[in-house]
Amino acid sequence: EKGTYPHYMLKEIDEQPLVMRKIIQKYQNDQGELTIDQEIIDAMNDADRIYIIAAGTSYHAGLVGKQFIEKMAKIPVEVHISSEFGYNMPLLSEKPLFIFITQSGETADSRAVLVQVKEMGYKSITITNVQGSTLSREADHTLLLHAGPEIAVASTKAYTAQIAVLAILAEVTAKSRGIELDFDLIHELGMIANAMEVLCDEKEEFESIAREFLTVTRNAFFIGRGIDYYVGLEGALKLKEISYIQAEGFAGGELKHGTIALIEEGTPIIAIATQESVNLGIRGNVKEVTARGANPCIISMKGLESEGDTFIIPEVHELLTPLISVLPLQLISYYAALHRDCDVDKPRNLAKSVTVE
Ligand code: F6R
Numbered sequence: 618e619k620g621t622y623p624h625y626m627l628k629e630i631d632e633q634p635l636v637m638r639k640i641i642q643k644y645q646n647d648q649g650e651l652t653i654d655q656e657i658i659d660a661m662n663d664a665d666r667i668y669i670i671a672a673g674t675s676y677h678a679g680l681v682g683k684q685f686i687e688k689m690a691k692i693p694v695e696v697h698i699s700s701e702f703g704y705n706m707p708l709l710s711e712k713p714l715f716i717f718i719t720q721s722g723e724t725a726d727s728r729a730v731l732v733q734v735k736e737m738g739y740k741s742i743t744i745t746n747v748q749g750s751t752l753s754r755e756a757d758h759t760l761l762l763h764a765g766p767e768i769a770v771a772s773t774k775a776y777t778a779q780i781a782v783l784a785i786l787a788e789v790t791a792k793s794r795g796i797e798l799d800f801d802l803i804h805e806l807g808m809i810a811n812a813m814e815v816l817c818d819e820k821e822e823f824e825s826i827a828r829e830f831l832t833v834t835r836n837a838f839f840i841g842r843g844i845d846y847y848v849g850l851e852g853a854l855k856l857k858e859i860s861y862i863q864a865e866g867f868a869g870g871e872l873k874h875g876t877i878a879l880i881e882e883g884t885p886i887i888a889i890a891t892q893e894s895v896n897l898g899i900r901g902n903v904k905e906v907t908a909r910g911a912n913p914c915i916i917s918m919k920g921l922e923s924e925g926d927t928f929i930i931p932e933v934h935e936l937l938t939p940l941i942s943v944l945p946l947q948l949i950s951y952y953a954a955l956h957r958d959c960d961v962d963k964p965r966n967l968a969k970s971v972t973v974e
Pocket residue numbers: 672673674675676718719720721722723724727770771772773854855858969970971
């Protein structure tokens with residue numbers, strides 16, 4: 618039930634700190650360490666390459682998951698859109714492991730790939746919010762999101778839950794391989810839950826950002842570099858699906874290869890800047906588009922901020938920033954849709970689970 622909330626989407630955005638804490642609790646053992654079913658960790662270690670298969674928001678979570686698994690556990694990862702994989706299968710490695718990311722566990726495009734790779738004899742893990750769902754039943758292993766039912770069509774808490782569970786999977790796998798990490802994931806996730814709470818308490822801020830940048834515009838572009846680019850893709854999907862603003866996410870460096878031609882007087886550009894290694898680069902992009910008349914909305918992180926930034930998120934470990942930086946984008950999308958009188962929880966032409974290919 619949505620209780621006092623006007624929309625499920627807002628309620629689900631607000632639940633994210635609780636979901637983070639629930640995930641920490643569910644994946645912790647009596648010794649206070651993160652733990653995952655040994656069979657899953659063995660499957661990770663037996664693989665010479667991991668293939669993440671997903672659609673929509675879950676695909677965007679997969680792009681972040683690839684960074685975790687490669688940087689923490691040092692196993693190569695490819696991320697594929699389910700619907701493309703079926704007829705465009707890449708040349709597989711010798712010992713592939715498939716990870717399906719699906720909130721509903723019912724997405725037909727993803728299931729079609731699972732059926733195909735099972736026939737080929739490969740192992741699979743489903744990361745899902747729904748115990749007993751089709752993809753959970755049909756895969757060899759399941760990791761649950763523990764996010765509670767997600768009712769709004771636009772996925773919010775499932776995305777951050779997917780990223781948290783992927784981080785835990787990467788951490789436990791890394792430890793099993795004797796790899797030392799430079800941070801304590803349980804501690805970081807706890808800090809992230811607190812930081813999420815702070816952002817959820819600043820809703821008026823995001824309402825006014827949405828009003829300033831998105832009330833009348835026809836389009837909006839999200840830019841970022843590295844992991845911020847993947848969050849930009851998710852921000853653009855959120856905005857387009859509920860506000861019907863034509864929104865696209867781009868890698869900052871790609872702007873000059875085409876997209877910059879679309880910049881007009883007042884075009885909103887939402888830039889995400891949470892990565893020290895690419896901060897100069899993304900700041901350069903903001904200058905380029907501003908010089909051409911764009912209206913820049915800059916979401917940066919404490920420690921990397923510059924004068925004129927629109928919103929500064931609290932500082933978190935550089936790998937885990939998507940868990941925080943996506944919240945402003947979710948809230949801005951929500952308010953943009955509200956200001957434009959859109960049906961936030963049930964956008965036109967969309968269904969919560971897409972059970973046809
Ligand atoms: C976006 C959204 C969709 C789903 C996609 C996959 O807000 O909800 O893009 O992420 O249809 O759904 P699942 O994760 O259930 O496989």
